[in-house]
Amino acid sequence: MSHLPIVRSPWRTLILLVGYAFLYTPILMLVIYSFNSSRLVTVWASWSIKWYQVLVHDDVMIRAMTLSMILAASTATMASVLGTLSSIVIVRFGYFRGFNGFEFMLTAPLVMPDVITGLSLLLLFISMGNSIGWPEERGMLTIWLAHVTFCTAYVAVVVSSRLREVDQSIEEAAMDLGATPVKIFFIITLPMIITAIIASWFLAFTISLDDLVIASFVAGPGSTTLPMLVFSSVRMGVNPEINALATLILIAVGMIGFMAWWLITRKEKQHKHEGQRSSRN
Structure with a gap:
């Protein structure tokens, strides 16, 4: 042909x-x-390289960047765990009472305006502080809780789409052989969806690092994130120091993204070779 x-x-x-x-x-x-x-x-x-030297000695900028990086990494980690568990409930548990409500509430932050999300979380934290005394003040913890709230929805959407493509007959065969659901998840399901979890982790990391509106509502004194600091400084004129900071972030994110792409590509090639080998046998 x-x-x-x-x-x-x-x-x-x-x-x-x-x-x-x-x-x-x-x-x-x-x-x-x-x-x-x-x-x-x-x-x-x-x-x-004048502005890179100025950046190194700018304690305020470095403190804000460190805070944003820690928040983004911790948010992405927790959102990946919660989003993966939520996607398993949606895809694997089947229909149950309250299924539609659970799915709607999980994906609602995707279409909710950031202003409404930030304002509602601010009112929630104030009400909780007045009623139960926690959180005592707004800061890094409240920003982290707010970011996990809306980043979990993105992780659930990405992981759910990958989980629906997994051949469920393999899991059923393992159950017939006596494997427990927990063992099936870690031995069979998790390796098949790990690429989607890694991709969703980076997505949540980027969204958390980039957030300005919601963090402005729930942040407190001493918890200024990098986008908040950049936005406040840009209103008085663009500082060349911000260009240097943005360049360093681009290099760091680019290196991490390249490593993630390499690991994902390697994993997909291994699965492809294993599939070809099993089909030949």
């Missing part, structure tokens, strides 16, 4: 290049201007 040659249209290549340029040119300009010695971010003077 003859295969028709694939015709590569120049228009397709041009549209692809224009799309990439539209997405990544602003980021490239930000990286270039982070090495600008001028205080004016729109006026090029000369190449310099």
Whole structure:
């Protein structure tokens, strides 16, 4: 059977290049201007690492970045656990009383405006503090609880879509052989959905790191996150130090993303080889 040659249209290549340029040119300009010695971010003077040196000695910026990184990592971890468990309940437990309500409440933060979410959580924390005395004050804990609340929905959607693709007959065969549900999850189900969990972890990490509106509502004194600090400083003019900070974050996130992509690709190749080997046998 003859295969028709694939015709590569120049228009397709041009549209692809224009799309990439539209997405990544602003980021490239930000990286270039982070090495600008001028205080004016729109006026090029000369190449310099001046603003990286200023950033190293800026305790306020470093404190805000450290707080945001810790919050994002802890939020992504807890959201991955809760989102994975919720997706298992939705996909594997079947229909039960309150199923529709549970699914609706789980995915509601996806379509809820950030202003409403932040305001409702603020009122909740104030009411809890007045009634039971916890939390005593708004700070890192309240930001973490708020971020876990809406990041869990993103994790549940990603993991649920992957879990529906898993062949359930393998799990049923393991149960017939006497395996417990917990053992089936860790031995069979978890390795099959681990790539989706990793991807959802990075998604939750990015969403938490990027959040400004909700954190502004539930934050307290001494718990200023990086987006809050950047937003407050940008209103008085763009500081070249922010370009240097953004460049370092891009490098760090890019390295982590590349490692995650490599691990996911390696895992998928292993599953593909194992599937081919089992089909031959």
